[in-house]
Amino acid sequence: MLEVKNLHKVYDGHGRRVTAVGDLTFTVPEGQFACVVGPSGCGKTTLLRVLAGLLPATSGEVTVRGTPVTAPPPDLAVVFQEYGRSLFPWLRVRANVELPLKAQGMGRAQRRELASEALEAVGLSDVDNAYPWQLSGGMQQRVAIARAIAYQPKVLLMDEPFAAVDAQTRADLEDLVRSVWQRLGVTLLFVTHDIDEAVYLGQRVIVLSASPTTVAEDLAIDLPAERDQLATRSDPRFTELRGQVYARIQQVKRAPAAEGASA
Numbered sequence: 001m002l003e004v005k006n007l008h009k010v011y012d013g014h015g016r017r018v019t020a021v022g023d024l025t026f027t028v029p030e031g032q033f034a035c036v037v038g039p040s041g042c043g044k045t046t047l048l049r050v051l052a053g054l055l056p057a058t059s060g061e062v063t064v065r066g067t068p069v070t071a072p073p074p075d076l077a078v079v080f081q082e083y084g085r086s087l088f089p090w091l092r093v094r095a096n097v098e099l100p101l102k103a104q105g106m107g108r109a110q111r112r113e114l115a116s117e118a119l120e121a122v123g124l125s126d127v128d129n130a131y132p133w134q135l136s137g138g139m140q141q142r143v144a145i146a147r148a149i150a151y152q153p154k155v156l157l158m159d160e161p162f163a164a165v166d167a168q169t170r171a172d173l174e175d176l177v178r179s180v181w182q183r184l185g186v187t188l189l190f191v192t193h194d195i196d197e198a199v200y201l202g203q204r205v206i207v208l209s210a211s212p213t214t215v216a217e218d219l220a221i222d223l224p225a226e227r228d229q230l231a232t233r234s235d236p237r238f239t240e241l242r243g244q245v246y247a248r249i250q251q252v253k254r255a256p257a258a259e260g261a262s263a
């Protein structure tokens with residue numbers, strides 16, 4: 001379970017003070033797939049960094065599986081948008097996937113087994129010996145996902161992981177993430193700019209207001225559990241839900257402070 005309680009984050013430095021997150025409170029139950037959308041600059045990445053223990057909160061509290069976050073939680077993995085920067089170019093694919101396991105002190109045989117399983121799950125068994133820069137952008141992002149899966153996290157945070165890949169690859173990766181989530185039973189918080197993607201993927205969509213950020217809307221996605229790129233996206237309920245999220249984002253963009261205060 002993830003708990004965000006009255007999270008407030010101010011960046012203060014070099015004579016510039018930015019309130020990235022105003023007052024954010026929400027809970028993601030164990031095993032839920034929750035998506036977060038909101039206007040650009042509303043603090044989505046900041047939220048994920050605080051949850052991942054990479055950045056301290058100014059005030060408020062975040063807890064991951066009952067423990068207040070003060071450093072990167074041991075059972076949490078993050079997949080960032082910039083796969084190019086998150087993989088080590090001098091390490092082969094397999095070594096990249098095994099790295100966090102090695103850092104944990106896991107033995108060689110177990111590392112190999114978990115990495116092989118994860119690479120197979122993302123369809124990259126045959127390139128385990130390649131270097132990341134020899135792969136396409138979509139394949140590199142699959143390596144980053146494999147690394148997160150191999151780590152066997154209880155909580156997975158994803159920050160616009162498919163923003164830099166083409167539409168077809170993006171659809172494939174969306175389905176990959178859904179199947180990984182179903183298989184691992186992991187708690188997943190997925191940040192995206194893309195409203196359709198949020199509704200397609202999530203069991204729930206949390207809409208954030210513009211800065212100072214609050215939760216503007218918290219919407220249950222009551223689509224069938226089995227999602228399909230064609231059938232789900234042409235379901236009238238899908239259109240209705242994406243319309244609701246879209247309208248809400250337009251509202252918060254027009255009146256950020258008032259909307260935030262009334263949420």
Ligand SMILES: Nc1ncnc2c1ncn2[C@@H]1O[C@H](COP(=O)(O)OP(=O)(O)OP(=O)(O)O)[C@@H](O)[C@H]1O
Pocket residue numbers: 011012018019020038039040041042043044045046047193
């Ligand atoms: N290291 C930093 N120092 C100062 N200000 C920052 C820093 N990182 C982010 N900000 C500011 O905090 C606010 C929130 O940024 P953040 O990246 O969390 O938003 P976001 O919702 O992820 O944006 P986007 O949707 O455009 O990716 C922005 O105004 C940004 O300029």
